[in-house]
Amino acid sequence: MASLSLRGIYKTYTGGFTAVKDFNLEIEDKEFIIFVGPSGCGKSTTLRMIAGLEEITEGELYIGDKLMNDVVPKDRDIAMVFQNYALYPHMTVFENMAFGLKLRKTPKDEIKKKVIEAAQILGIEHLLDRKPKALSGGQRQRVALGRAIVRSPKVFLMDEPLSNLDAKLRVQMRTEIGKIHKKLQTTFIYVTHDQTEAMTMGTRIVVMKDGIIQQVDSPSNLYQYPCNMFVAGFIGSPQMNFLNVTVDCASNGTYLKCGDFSIKLPEGKGGRSEIKQYNGKEVIMGIRPEDIYDDPAFISSVPDCCSKVNIELVEMMGAETYLYFKIAGNDFTARVNPRSTARHGDTVTVALDANKIHLFDKDTENIIS
Ligand code: ATP
Numbered sequence: 001m002a003s004l005s006l007r008g009i010y011k012t013y014t015g016g017f018t019a020v021k022d023f024n025l026e027i028e029d030k031e032f033i034i035f036v037g038p039s040g041c042g043k044s045t046t047l048r049m050i051a052g053l054e055e056i057t058e059g060e061l062y063i064g065d066k067l068m069n070d071v072v073p074k075d076r077d078i079a080m081v082f083q084n085y086a087l088y089p090h091m092t093v094f095e096n097m098a099f100g101l102k103l104r105k106t107p108k109d110e111i112k113k114k115v116i117e118a119a120q121i122l123g124i125e126h127l128l129d130r131k132p133k134a135l136s137g138g139q140r141q142r143v144a145l146g147r148a149i150v151r152s153p154k155v156f157l158m159d160e161p162l163s164n165l166d167a168k169l170r171v172q173m174r175t176e177i178g179k180i181h182k183k184l185q186t187t188f189i190y191v192t193h194d195q196t197e198a199m200t201m202g203t204r205i206v207v208m209k210d211g212i213i214q215q216v217d218s219p220s221n222l223y224q225y226p227c228n229m230f231v232a233g234f235i236g237s238p239q240m241n242f243l244n245v246t247v248d249c250a251s252n253g254t255y256l257k258c259g260d261f262s263i264k265l266p267e268g269k270g271g272r273s274e275i276k277q278y279n280g281k282e283v284i285m286g287i288r289p290e291d292i293y294d295d296p297a298f299i300s301s302v303p304d305c306c307s308k309v310n311i312e313l314v315e316m317m318g319a320e321t322y323l324y325f326k327i328a329g330n331d332f333t334a335r336v337n338p339r340s341t342a343r344h345g346d347t348v349t350v351a352l353d354a355n356k357i358h359l360f361d362k363d364t365e366n367i368i369s
Pocket residue numbers: 013014015017019037038039040041042043044045046193
């Protein structure tokens with residue numbers, strides 16, 4: 001069983017800096033889980049503690065039902081793939097992949113069988129006699145994966161393994177790694193700072209900030225139900241629009257207001273007690289770019305949710321168009337239909353889908369509704 005249990009884990013480096021704080025997570029056997037967050041949030045530190053490359057300051061790490069805190073890396077049955085591949089330049093692909101097994105005194109026949117099997121999974125059988133310098137970035141990355149696969153570890157740890165590849169290859173390798181996970185049926189823990197990579201690869205994502213877990217959820221739940229402003233802003237591209245607004249619970253409904261901007265919340269949302277308690281107070285409104293419309297049919301259906309804006313920039317992406325403008329002095333982006341006729345300099349009406357609005361507490365930045 002390669003389930004992992006991280007219980008109340010802290011990492012304080014010499015010098016006193018605490019990089020990981022009270023990290024609690026249960027990882028299921030055969031799961032593909034992603035740690036994502038901005039640079040310096042403690043993703044690699046957590047991964048290195050799991051690998052045994054970094055001492056755990058406080059807390060407990062279990063793999064299966066075995067406490068691992070004091071177990072040396074080589075006895076943890078874990079393989080780690082790094083972003084720089086760390087291949088031996090003077091060895092062939094075969095020798096690179098066989099190296100770990102050789103050290104373990106695995107019989108020659110078995111080494112050959114395992115290397116060939118792994119090479120088949122990765123589609124690199126034809127490269128086994130080459131040296132790393134004669135490989136492309138993607139091929140090198142496959143060899144690094146192969147070196148981990150031959151060891152048949154219980155857990156794969158990957159630290160930004162695709163960051164040295166160009167954009168196209170990165171997208172291709174994401175799919176490959178997903179397929180490899182399915183074939184190997186082992187636990188994968190994958191670290192990235194790239195939210196798109198996290199959203200496309202993981203079945204469960206751990207979002208971190210400043211050494212603290214913010215939310216652990218499926219990609220769609222993170223996107224639809226972010227627990228706070230940080231997650232809401234970090235997940236999604238272009239990112240969610242934010243605006244400080246005042247809640248006004250009037251006799252004919254609940255409004256969000258900021259300067260000339262005013263929007264009426266739908267009955268079901270505006271009538272909720274968790275929103276009403278903010279009556280007269282400032283909250284932060286969040287709305288995703290795709291929940292803002294410029295087409296007349298939608299606009300006429302929601303007269304209480306419209307705003308006149310001046311288009312500052314139009315980006316035509318092909319399948320969609322981005323409109324940039326300001327609402328109450330704040331930058332907004334709308335992701336609209338590519339048939340939109342809005343052009344730079346136009347004054348147009350945009351409508352916000354008030355059902356899709358997220359509201360955050362101004363002090364805690366936690367979700368209200
Ligand atoms: P990145 O995406 O840039 O790799 P990360 O989320 O993986 O970032 P870590 O490498 O885990 O972040 O680092 C977390 C914090 O701990 C950072 O502020 C980093 O400067 C600090 N840190 C890392 N290693 C050490 C060390 N050996 N001594 C002191 N501080 C460290």
